[in-house]
Amino acid sequence: MRWSQTLIPTLKETPAEAEILSHKLLLRAGLVRKLTGGLYTFLPLGVRVLRKVEQIVREEMDRSGALEVLLPTLQPPEIWQQSGRYEAIGDGLYKLRDRAKKEWVMSPTAEEVITTLAAGEINSYRQLPATFYQISVKFRDEIRPRFGLMRAKEFIMKDAYSFDATEEAAMSSYRKMYDAYQRIFNRCGLKNFPVEADTGVIGGNLSHEFMVPAETGENEIVFCEACGYAANLEKATSGIPKTAAREVGPTPEKFATPGVVTIEALTKAPHSVPANRQIKTLVFIADSKPVLILVRGDDQLNEAKLASVLGTTVFRPAETPEIFDALGAHPGSLGAVGVTKFPVFADERLRGANGMTTGANEDGFHFNKVSLERDIPGARWADLRTVGAGEPCAKCAKPLKIQRGIEVGHVFMIGSKKYSEKLNAYYLAEDGTRKPCVMGCYGIGITRTLQSIIEQSNDKDGIVWPLTVAPYQVCITPLGVASGSAVMQLAEKIYAELQARGVDVILDDRDERPGVKFKDADLVGFPIRLGIGEKSLAKGEVELKRRGGTLTPVLAAAAVAKVCECLAAGGAN
Ligand code: ATP
Numbered sequence: 001m002r003w004s005q006t007l008i009p010t011l012k013e014t015p016a017e018a019e020i021l022s023h024k025l026l027l028r029a030g031l032v033r034k035l036t037g038g039l040y041t042f043l044p045l046g047v048r049v050l051r052k053v054e055q056i057v058r059e060e061m062d063r064s065g066a067l068e069v070l071l072p073t074l075q076p077p078e079i080w081q082q083s084g085r086y087e088a089i090g091d092g093l094y095k096l097r098d099r100a101k102k103e104w105v106m107s108p109t110a111e112e113v114i115t116t117l118a119a120g121e122i123n124s125y126r127q128l129p130a131t132f133y134q135i136s137v138k139f140r141d142e143i144r145p146r147f148g149l150m151r152a153k154e155f156i157m158k159d160a161y162s163f164d165a166t167e168e169a170a171m172s173s174y175r176k177m178y179d180a181y182q183r184i185f186n187r188c189g190l191k192n193f194p195v196e197a198d199t200g201v202i203g204g205n206l207s208h209e210f211m212v213p214a215e216t217g218e219n220e221i222v223f224c225e226a227c228g229y230a231a232n233l234e235k236a237t238s239g240i241p242k243t244a245a246r247e248v249g250p251t252p253e254k255f256a257t258p259g260v261v262t263i264e265a266l267t268k269a270p271h272s273v274p275a276n277r278q279i280k281t282l283v284f285i286a287d288s289k290p291v292l293i294l295v296r297g298d299d300q301l302n303e304a305k306l307a308s309v310l311g312t313t314v315f316r317p318a319e320t321p322e323i324f325d326a327l328g329a330h331p332g333s334l335g336a337v338g339v340t341k342f343p344v345f346a347d348e349r350l351r352g353a354n355g356m357t358t359g360a361n362e363d364g365f366h367f368n369k370v371s372l373e374r375d376i377p378g379a380r381w382a383d384l385r386t387v388g389a390g391e392p393c394a395k396c397a398k399p400l401k402i403q404r405g406i407e408v409g410h411v412f413m414i415g416s417k418k419y420s421e422k423l424n425a426y427y428l429a430e431d432g433t434r435k436p437c438v439m440g441c442y443g444i445g446i447t448r449t450l451q452s453i454i455e456q457s458n459d460k461d462g463i464v465w466p467l468t469v470a471p472y473q474v475c476i477t478p479l480g481v482a483s484g485s486a487v488m489q490l491a492e493k494i495y496a497e498l499q500a501r502g503v504d505v506i507l508d509d510r511d512e513r514p515g516v517k518f519k520d521a522d523l524v525g526f527p528i529r530l531g532i533g534e535k536s537l538a539k540g541e542v543e544l545k546r547r548g549g550t551l552t553p554v555l556a557a558a559a560v561a562k563v564c565e566c567l568a569a570g571g572a573n
């Protein structure tokens, strides 16, 4: 490609809209442009990187034995209702109406469609295992689209789905995908690691996310350097001790706490109840009804864990009037003792606790000597608290650390209840019985992966592309483009020879100052730059520079061979 023939609108200034470095570089290097919040146009260079990432994904999916399909983006809401996700995803689903006023769902992922396909096409155990994948545009009505391609309303995802006869076979399909994901992210030049993950509204019981460590990541990863445990904070547990047992009274005792409406206030004199002896009572509205959540006074609720427990992400903290209506008291005096009308979920750390203090559902009063099991017998137990840095690892007791990361991929073991049974994906087993397919599903955010590579691989001058995904691997930079000049003749010759050898090369034929050309080449981040100037050419030399490396003079006659050698050795990276 000739630079003058394509569109690479590099920017000197950083656009105000971009908050994080990779987003700034995407715009400055002329890879994308914003249409409006959460929607981006890919320019020619952006498309080239995108296609390379997709190709790596495609090759590794094919290698794992998965079959490529292409599913409709416009999907009937009925199958989403059948799986229960029409409600569970709620406003996160883009919906539209056609001319006949019929509603359609814009695919945010495709479990419902693929299971419908399996229901129709898979009849016998002989057809299993089967894994299908597609690379396509997905739509999500994100609450906060931001950071460019990282969290967009419309993005490209690779989604794959495995169907197996048994749990054991499904585990093997899961493992194949897990391995393929490691190969994919490694080939993209990304430092990444898998962590145990929450299964969210997709459901299921085993799941890993592939994380790229980055300060700007939206995920917090809890990990143990000693034993290798790593989990998303949404899922992480620790070996923190349960609540110690205390004195047990025959019943809770009510005491006056005028004006005391926070955990902190109750820790002060005259009450002096330490936070770890208090029960924090939170009220949420899920499915239009109040739900009470109990965690220890010194713990924080993890809303992702709550979503798993409630089976939906559609819930919100109750408003004060709703709370008063339900419990007869205001926040600060709430508790679950004697509450039978509403579901109560209590964090595992409170299991067996006694001698605890909690609000009495009467403004200005609390109970003490509360025994969880005795006084709140209807509570359902769940892991609801957020793990903190420094807590002991559940596996090896060493202190846990927390680090931020970007989720680029996610693998789930789903089982058969969530989709196969609901959407009728059954097969005839060898023994003649009808059984539901055991499913797994697997996603990679292609556009998010692209931006994560930039987030991880850059320097003060711009992007530093790994060779495998660079828009062009080699940039030829003639300093002076007068046609017929020795410089331009050589540039053209090398350009033609590299093209003939199948090298991905761009010729910067713009009539620009050398400084501008070098700056642009560095900003866009081509792994290898070949500078051709009059001075060095007088010595029969050209200048080879790896992105981020030093300048090496090479003989003009050996330039093509040298570039090829450099590419074979892995280029700049
Ligand atoms: P997140 O927790 O970041 O919202 P998710 O868990 O909802 O993501 P999945 O349903 O697991 O996402 O989707 C698979 C992959 O698609 C994710 O690992 C991520 O790389 C990508 N992805 C998800 N949502 C977006 C988005 N809004 N914009 C860009 N990529 C996305």
Ligand code: MG
Pocket: 209, 407, 409, 410
């Ligand atoms: Mg996910």
